[in-house]
Each structure stands twice: as structure tokens, then as C-alpha cells.
Amino acid sequence: MAMHDAQPRALALVLVIGLAGLAVFPIFGADEKFYMQFLAKVMVMAIFAMSLDLLIGYGGLVSLGHAMYFGLAGYTLMSLTPEYEGASLWISLAAALGVCALAALVVGLLVLRTSGIYFIMVTLAFAQMAYYVVHDSKYLGGSDGKYVYVKPVLSFFGWQPFSLDKLAAFYYVILGTLAGVYFLLRLLLASPFGHVLVGIKANEHRMRSLGFPTFSYKLVAFVIAGVLAGLAGYLAAALDGLVNPELLSWHQSGQALMMVILGGMGTPAGPILGAGALKLLELLLTSWTKHWQLLLGLFIVLVVLVFPNGLASLFGKRKRGGAEHG
Amino acid sequence: MLRLKGVSKRFGARVVFANVDLALDAGEYVAIIGESGVGKSTLLNLMAGLEPADAGSILFEEVELTRLPDDALTLLRRDQFGFVFQAFHVLAHLSLAQNVALPLLLRGRAPGESAALAAAALAAVGLTGRETSMPRELSGGELQRVAIARALIGKPRLVLADEPTGNLDQENARQVLALLRAQVKQHGAAGILVTHSEAAAASADRRYRLRPEGLAPG
Ligand SMILES: Nc1ncnc2c1ncn2[C@@H]1O[C@H](COP(=O)(O)OP(=O)(O)OP(=O)(O)O)[C@@H](O)[C@H]1O
Numbered sequence: 001m002a003m004h005d006a007q008p009r010a011l012a013l014v015l016v017i018g019l020a021g022l023a024v025f026p027i028f029g030a031d032e033k034f035y036m037q038f039l040a041k042v043m044v045m046a047i048f049a050m051s052l053d054l055l056i057g058y059g060g061l062v063s064l065g066h067a068m069y070f071g072l073a074g075y076t077l078m079s080l081t082p083e084y085e086g087a088s089l090w091i092s093l094a095a096a097l098g099v100c101a102l103a104a105l106v107v108g109l110l111v112l113r114t115s116g117i118y119f120i121m122v123t124l125a126f127a128q129m130a131y132y133v134v135h136d137s138k139y140l141g142g143s144d145g146k147y148v149y150v151k152p153v154l155s156f157f158g159w160q161p162f163s164l165d166k167l168a169a170f171y172y173v174i175l176g177t178l179a180g181v182y183f184l185l186r187l188l189l190a191s192p193f194g195h196v197l198v199g200i201k202a203n204e205h206r207m208r209s210l211g212f213p214t215f216s217y218k219l220v221a222f223v224i225a226g227v228l229a230g231l232a233g234y235l236a237a238a239l240d241g242l243v244n245p246e247l248l249s250w251h252q253s254g255q256a257l258m259m260v261i262l263g264g265m266g267t268p269a270g271p272i273l274g275a276g277a278l279k280l281l282e283l284l285l286t287s288w289t290k291h292w293q294l295l296l297g298l299f300i301v302l303v304v305l306v307f308p309n310g311l312a313s314l315f316g317k318r319k320r321g322g323a324e325h326g
Numbered sequence: 327m328l329r330l331k332g333v334s335k336r337f338g339a340r341v342v343f344a345n346v347d348l349a350l351d352a353g354e355y356v357a358i359i360g361e362s363g364v365g366k367s368t369l370l371n372l373m374a375g376l377e378p379a380d381a382g383s384i385l386f387e388e389v390e391l392t393r394l395p396d397d398a399l400t401l402l403r404r405d406q407f408g409f410v411f412q413a414f415h416v417l418a419h420l421s422l423a424q425n426v427a428l429p430l431l432l433r434g435r436a437p438g439e440s441a442a443l444a445a446a447a448l449a450a451v452g453l454t455g456r457e458t459s460m461p462r463e464l465s466g467g468e469l470q471r472v473a474i475a476r477a478l479i480g481k482p483r484l485v486l487a488d489e490p491t492g493n494l495d496q497e498n499a500r501q502v503l504a505l506l507r508a509q510v511k512q513h514g515a516a517g518i519l520v521t522h523s524e525a526a527a528a529s530a531d532r533r534y535r536l537r538p539e540g541l542a543p544g
């Protein structure tokens with residue numbers, strides 16, 4: 001059961017070229033530590049934005065508190081990292097994703113009873129609560145946050161294929177994760193589960209009358225999105241080597257939301273484009289003027305006006321998931 | 327199989343209808359006629375447990391729906407009910423076969439079996455060989471045939487049709503009504519057709535009229 005014309009050819013091509021470009025960059029830009037770090041951050045944000053798009057673009061659930069899971073995962077890694085050695089990647093990652101899954105399950109059980117503007121407000125409220133807990137907790141470093149002194153250690157039964165201290169190695173891990181998450185989401189959305197999710201976005205009443213337990217479906221999507229956001233947050237904390245409350249802030253949630261809208265919601269590739277465009281623009285504008293946020297805002301308004309379906313629509317028309325007949 | 331006694335529904339302070347009684351036996355096909363806004367769709371939603379009643383009793387096969395928890399109602403809808411709506415409610419991003427097979431998704435059928443059943447259901451409504459067509463390639467009448475196939479694929483005991491010909495021209499409406507009746511009868515299901523049109527209601531075995539003060543034969 002494949003999604004019909006879920007992704008136009010041109011977009012797939014752009015994506016493949018982009019991935020190939022990202023893959024060869026460290027070979028040619030080995031001395032460009034700054035740009036490698038920058039691209040790694042963009043990819044992390046792309047994973048984060050994709051996770052949010054699962055909720056917005058497919059489930060019709062506009063969450064304004066998605067950074068909560070991003071931050072929770074980062075803080076979990078920080079808590080599990082001893083001062084002078086790296087945490088085990090498998091254990092700390094499993095713990096971080098577990099924390100996010102649990103948090104998303106609890107929050108989801110409470111917020112998914114609401115919809116529309118209430119859903120937006122309640123997700124925001126939960127994230128703000130988490131933000132203040134972290135912000136006011138001495139153990140977690142308060143408003144300054146805390147360092148993750150040593151990068152997590154990847155080992156298979158004692159064998160360590162490479163160290164994440166090497167930026168290039170970490171870069172490829174992130175690139176691989178990005179590709180993995182992308183294909184995972186495509187699989188998920190082409191599956192019966194994905195069909196039901198899009199059906200719920202289009203018309204929940206219909207799916208309920210067909211006998212689908214729509215609440216359970218939305219809850220599963222909510223937990224998956226939380227876990228994937230956690231994956232991004234874990235990578236961000238490990239990459240930057242520090243965590244602070246900003247990771248859970250509504251700015252952070254809003255940034256992912258902007259990436260999704262900018263790139264095009266309801267397309268797996270849209271959020272990747274959105275993340276790339278937003279971060280690149282930010283980089284260019286900050287080096288050019290201190291009024292960069294104003295210009296960035298203008299750009300976003302322009303894009304939304306000219307391409308209401310996001311930058312992804314530059315590369316060919318597609319029927320929006322969730323459009324229906326009747 | 328379906329018994330309504332003294333069923334009432336209000337939204338806020340506004341009473342939509344009160345004291346609705348209805349007795350429907352297995353294999354019966356009845357029409358409920360009513361003006362726009364009198365609460366026909368609401369009544370169907372009550373019968374399917376999609377909305378709670380404010381008073382009265384709704385028995386389906388001796389089970390009191392008004393006291394059933396949500397997940398039991400979900401199961402009941404999945405296994406016993408079939409729906410046809412006015413707006414076709416066919417998912418645009420799925421092929422015809424995928425749309426028709428939707429109700430089977432949750433029943434753990436093998437994909438091959440689902441596909442075969444969907445193809446047979448489509449053939450039964452005159453859409454032989456159209457499994458991979460997309461909804462946008464279809465006319466309104468054809469879309470409604472897909473909806474009928476979908477409503478019946480799970481072998482429901484009761485089919486609820488809400489103004490299924492509201493968006494169709496006369497000729498298509500006549501065909502769809504005849505098809506709906508034939509399919510319901512052929513599956514040995516009971517059916518309730520809700521409509522504001524006398525002509526549509528004429529396709530049923532019996533007719534009722536919905537008014538704010540209740541349901542009366544007519
Ligand atoms: N969720 C709701 N909240 C408040 N009022 C509602 C709700 N649903 C329906 N109503 C009101 O209840 C009344 C009955 O609505 P309903 O849709 O059942 O009518 P209907 O007979 O199906 O009309 P139509 O022929 O136009 O489909 C209407 O006045 C409608 O505005």
C-alpha cells in the first residue's frame with residue numbers, strides 16, 4: 001500500500017542530491033570545522049522538525065510544546081554522563097528515548113482529549129512547566145545549564161568502531177540518523193497506520209464511525225513524535241556538549257514549527273528543506289546585519305504568501321495529504 | 327435488533343428532539359424523513375454511539391448502548407455497523423480498493439485477503455477492475471458506490487446512511503438508492519436511510535418522520 005504521488009520526482013531528486021552533498025562535504029571541507037558543525041546542527045534540527053511534522057502535517061495536531069522532548073532527552077544524557085568519561089551511547093540513548101516516550105505518553109493522554117486552539121495551549125503549558133522545572137533546578141544547572149563534558153561512547157560488546165569526539169565521525173552519525181528517520185517516517189506513512197492517521201486529520205468523525213479507535217492512533221503518533229524529537233535533542237546535547245533550558249523553550253518549539261511551515265507540512269522532505277533554509281538564512285543574515293531577525297521574519301512571511309504549501313512545492317505539485325472528496 | 331425508547335438530545339439549552347421511539351428488526355430497511363436541521367444526523371450519531379443521548383434507552387441486540395464504554399462502542403461500530411454519508415467521505419490519498427478495505431484494517435486480515443474482498447465489493451457495486459483508481463478520477467455517483475462498498479465490506483448487521491444522495495443528480499440518486507437497498511438486502515443487514523427527500527424515502531420498506539417531539543410513522 002504505497003502513498004499515491006506522496007512525493008514528486010523533482011523533490012526526491014533534490015533530496016538525493018542534498019544527501020549526497022552532505023555526505024561528501026567532510027571529504028572536501030575537512031578543515032571547515034565551523035561549517036561541519038553548522039551542517040550537523042541543521043541536520044539535528046531537521047530531525048526535530050520532521051518529528052513535529054508527523055503531528056502537524058499528518059495528524060493535524062499543532063503542538064507548541066514539542067521542544068519539551070528535545071530538551072528532556074538532552075538533559076537525560078547530561079545526567080547520565082559522568083564528569084571524566086563518556087556515557088555508554090546505547091544506555092544513555094535508550095534512557096533518553098524512554099524518558100521522552102513516557103513523557104509523551106502522559107502528556108498525550110491528557111492533551112489529546114482537546115483539539116484546536118486548546119491543544120496548542122495545553123501542549124505549550126506542559127512544555128513551559130518542564131522549562132521552569134529545569135530552569136529552577138540547581139541539580140540541572142538552572143538557567144545556565146550544564147556541560148556534557150565527554151561525548152557518549154559508541155561500543156559494540158567492547159569494540160569501539162570510532163569516537164564521537166571526531167567531528168567528522170559524529171557528523172556521519174547524524175547524517176545516517178537523518179536518513180534513517182526520513183525513511184522510517186516514509187515507511188510509517190505508507191503503512192496502514194499512516195493511512196488512518198491522515199484519515200483522522202481529514203475527518204476524525206468518519207474514522208470513528210468506521211470503528212477506528214482514533215484516540216489510540218493519535219496517542220501512538222504523539223509518542224513516536226516525542227521519541228523522534230528526543231533523538232534529535234540527544235544528538236544536539238552530545239554535539240554541543242552542553243544543555244540549557246533554552247532547549248525546552250517555546251522559542252525552540254516555535255523554530256521547529258517555522259521550519260515545518262517554511263518547508264511544507266505533510267511532506268517528509270519539507271521539514272528538511274525548512275530546516276536548511278531557515279538555518280542558512282540565519283547564518284547569512286547574522287553575519288550581515290544585527291537586524292537579522294526582522295529580515296528573517298520578512299522572508300518567512302514572503303515564503304508563506306508565495307508558497308502556501310511551503311518550499312517543497314517549488315519542486316512540483318502534490319495533492320496535500322488529507323484532502324478529501326465530498 | 328435496534329430499539330429506541332424515549333430518546334432525547336439537546337445541545338446546550340436547545341432541545342433537538344425528545345421522546346424518539348423506534349423498533350427495527352433484522353433485515354428491515356426503513357427511511358427517516360425530516361426537514362433540514364431537525365436532527366437526522368444527530369439521531370444517527372446517537373444510534374452509533376458517536377454521541378451520547380441525554381435521556382432514553384438505545385438497545386442494539388439487547389445491549390444498552392448508552393451505558394457502553396467508549397472502546398466497546400468502537401468495537402461495535404467496527405464489527406456491526408456500516409456508514410454511508412452525504413459527503414462521500416472517501417479518502418483522497420487512497421486508491422478505491424484501499425478505501426474500501428479500510429474497515430478490514432483493524433481485523434487482522436491478510437493483505438491478500440483484504441484485497442480480494444475489496445475487489446469483490448467494488449465489483450458488487452459496478453466498479454469492476456477499478457481497484458487502483460484514485461477517488462479524483464470518479465464521478466459523484468461512482469464515489470457513493472465506493473462508500474456503499476466500504477460500508478458493507480465488514481458484513482455489518484446495521485447500515486446507517488445519512489442523506490447518501492444529497493450531492494447527486496436525480497438519475498444517479500435513483501441508481502445509488504437502488505444499489506444501497508439491494509446491497510443491504512443481499513447482505514441480510516438492516517438499514518436506516520436518513521433523508522429529507524420523499525422520493526429517496528420511497529426506496530425503503532417503511533417510512534418515519536422525525537419532528538422535535540418524536541418519530542412517527544408516515
Ligand atoms: N455538535 C453540535 N453542537 C451544537 N449544536 C449542534 C451540534 N450538532 C448539531 N447541532 C444542531 O442540532 C440540530 C440538528 O442537527 P443535524 O445535523 O442532526 O440536523 P439534520 O437533520 O441532519 O440536518 P441536515 O438535513 O441539514 O443534515 C441543528 O440545529 C444543528 O445546528
Ligand SMILES: [Mg+2]
Binds near residue numbers: 366367368489
Ligand atoms: Mg444531516
